[in-house]
Amino acid sequence: MGILAGVDLGGTNIEAALLSEQGKVMSHITHPTGADEGYGRVMENIISAVKKIKKDKEIEAIGLCSPGIIDVDQGICRFAGNLNFNNVQLRRPIEDAFSVPVFVENDVNAAALGEWRFGTGKGTDNFILVMLGTGVGAGIITDGRLLHGKSNATAEIGHTIVEKDGLFCNCGGRGCLEMYSSATGIVRMMKQYLMKGNYSSVTADIQGDWDRLTAAMIAQKAAAGDKLSQQVIREAAEYLGVALVNYVNTFNPEMVAIGGGVAKAGDILTQPVKEFISSRAMEVQANDVSVVLSSLGEDAGTIGAAAVAIESIKTVKDL
Ligand SMILES: [Zn+2]
Incomplete structure (x- = not known):
């Protein structure tokens, strides 16, 4: 296999990289998405980003990952709210521009494939990646295969119910994990405690402007010893633990990796998740699983997109 292009389409930026088949990033560029200028402009921007990174090099295939519900077979984005996409072709315009195979996938699924093939999940057959950001998503690899489901809408862990009559x-x-363990959920929880008159050193940083409060700030304060921030992160982690016990009991993974902005909290986040799983999951499944932080960092998107292309080419060759 030759050089691959990996493209990570985001609401604000397109990240494009050239990668070796070992997932090594050879070059990388960032290009604005231009989502507010519509679908046509976004596709032009993707093509222009790939042209810039490719220069005169030959590439074997292009992997593209996008938020939303992706029809992997047809190469269509069925829906992506932040891009304002409804049933748009992602694959064909890029294939027409470069005359190489193009493979598309949902961004969290792609990140899971990347982390499994080239990151911390390497060598496992049963692997789950959970991404904790503004929302909460997951990708599941079972018996060496990424789970897709009928509409490629599996692993919506963010909408796993963790409180039967919880927040809308x-x-x-109601009571979806995303309402408690996402960056948004963590900020909401902190605001509630502050409104009740609890003390946290974050109040000095935001100087009365509660819109300035972020999950990253709360994670930082927790690491620096702020008791209320530690409690908020711990509660978010325990809700994640509830959802993950169900996943661990259902899928019997060897490893669960946690990534995304909120994962920067590190051990303060992973420790309660580990404790919850070991005390509440079934014994065999609890013993089988390790909970770790994801390892690919900034390049996770483009490495994931390239992994989608590699995986798809392999599957075709195996048929
Ligand atoms: Zn929900």
Whole structure:
């Protein structure tokens, strides 16, 4: 296999990289997405980003990951709220521009494939990646294969119910994990404690402007010993633990990796998750699983997109 291009389409930026088949990033650029200028402009921007990174080099295939619900077979984005996409072709315009195979995948699934093939999940057959950011998503690899489901809408761990009559969620449900363990959920929880008159050193940093409060700030304060921040992160981690016990009992993974912005909290986040799983999951499944932080960092998106291309080419060759 030759050089691959990996493209990570985000709401604000397109990250494009050239990678070896070992997942090594050879070069990388960032290009604005231009989502507010519509679908046509976004596709032009993707093509222009790949042209810039490719220069005169030959590439074997292009992997593209996008937020939203992706029809992997048809190369279509069925829906992506932050890009304002509804049933748009992602694959064909890029294939037409470069005359190489193009493979598309949901961004969290792609990140899971990347982390499994080239990151901390390497060597496992049963692996789950959970991404904790503004939302909460996951990708599941079972018996060496990424799970897709009928509409490529599996592993919506953010909408796993962790409180039967809990907070109302955008999905129409109640008590979803995302309401408690996402960056947004963590900020909401902290605001509630502060409103009740609890003390945290974050109040000095935000100087009365509660809109300045971020999950990253709370994670930092927790690491520096702020008791209320530690409690908030711990509660978020325990809700994640509830969801993960169900995943661990259902999928019997060898490893669960946690990534995304909130994962920067490190051990303060992973320790309660580990404790919850070891005390509440079934014995065999609890003993089988290790909980770790994801390892690919900034390049996770483009490495994941390249992993999608590699995986797809391998599957075709195996048929
Ligand atoms: Zn929900």
